[in-house]
Amino acid sequence: xxxxxxxxxxxxGLESHASGRTITHVDVMHPRAIRRHLPGxxxxxxxxxxxxxxxxxxxxxxxxxxxDSGEAMLAHLGMSGQMxxxxxxxxxxxxxxxxxxxxxxxxxxxxxxxxxxxxxxLSEMVKxxxxxxxxxxxxxxxxxxxxxxxxxxxxxxMRRKHTEVKxxxxxxxxxxxxxxxxxxxxxxxxxxxxxxxxxxLTAPKAxxxxxxxxxxxxxxxxxxxxxxxxxxxxxxxxxxxxxRSLNAYGQEGKPCTRCGTAxxxxxxxxxxxxxxxxxxxxxx
DNA sequence: CAACCGCCCTGGGTGC
DNA sequence: TGCACCCAGGGCGGTT
Numbered sequence: 001x002x003x004x005x006x007x008x009x010x011x012x013g014l015e016s017h018a019s020g021r022t023i024t025h026v027d028v029m030h031p032r033a034i035r036r037h038l039p040g041x042x043x044x045x046x047x048x049x050x051x052x053x054x055x056x057x058x059x060x061x062x063x064x065x066x067x068d069s070g071e072a073m074l075a076h077l078g079m080s081g082q083m084x085x086x087x088x089x090x091x092x093x094x095x096x097x098x099x100x101x102x103x104x105x106x107x108x109x110x111x112x113x114x115x116x117x118x119x120x121x122l123s124e125m126v127k128x129x130x131x132x133x134x135x136x137x138x139x140x141x142x143x144x145x146x147x148x149x150x151x152x153x154x155x156x157x158m159r160r161k162h163t164e165v166k167x168x169x170x171x172x173x174x175x176x177x178x179x180x181x182x183x184x185x186x187x188x189x190x191x192x193x194x195x196x197x198x199x200x201l202t203a204p205k206a207x208x209x210x211x212x213x214x215x216x217x218x219x220x221x222x223x224x225x226x227x228x229x230x231x232x233x234x235x236x237x238x239x240x241x242x243x244r245s246l247n248a249y250g251q252e253g254k255p256c257t258r259c260g261t262a263x264x265x266x267x268x269x270x271x272x273x274x275x276x277x278x279x280x281x282x283x284x
Numbered sequence: 285c286a287a288c289c290g291c292c293c294t295g296g297g298t299g300c
Numbered sequence: 301t302g303c304a305c306c307c308a309g310g311g312c313g314g315t316t
Contacts, residue, residue, distance in 0.1 A: 001309080032293085061310075079309050080294085095294090115294050117310070163287065172311080180309070231308090270290080271309060 002077040004177030006225035013235030025101040033097035037121035060176025081118025143177035144214040166194035186213035188248035
């Protein structure tokens, strides 16, 4: 569920509630939550203890905190990962995976994850295009909210590919941050079917598609992101409201808000794609 | 090398 | 009530 807008909501929450704080205790209650930290839970906790959080950053759906030790703690929320700021003594969540306590004795930071696709890891920073990134993020493309995002270059690269347009939108090495929800919404806004071949898209169409993706994610960010259930929440456990503004994703059978035709659902990469049969006809 | 497929995992929902 | 099954899905490793 968490795509760029939802991860950005979490980043902002962490920036105001975790930056500048020094970690004193780390409890890893589920090893799978740090499976990408190969040296294991003890090493993870040891290297974080006594370390201060200097900044909280994001690229696409990846989130990381810069530490005064020179490392970064990298997070990916997967489908159901949450970062929660909770007062000490607040009841443990059922799927609490990692708990952080701080020197200021203020609220804890908790990583909660029902479906365990998410996780945390410590990583070293590497320089990519004059920018320091955690090593596992080095191959992730800039997202549309990055000041250095170059839409013209992305359009060129997209039109060079031989694939379906939705696959390209979801390719995090081409443009990052877009997942199934915002891909379907951007395609609906641009009146493109997901299976349209990228190499047959005109440059204006591809440009418009990227613009639509950027706009829909900005609109979602303004209202706190998209939540269908309790799986995506901000650091205080609150849902976002953008699900009320969705035109395609999850709208199977409902009338298209543009033309009234019932929205269809089609299988796509072992999941679903939602689109309007009239506004977004199948490519020939 | 680019494209693509299957797997990782859990629990809420549904149908029998 | 209980069981089997389906579905959600980003990223990664392996295959074509």
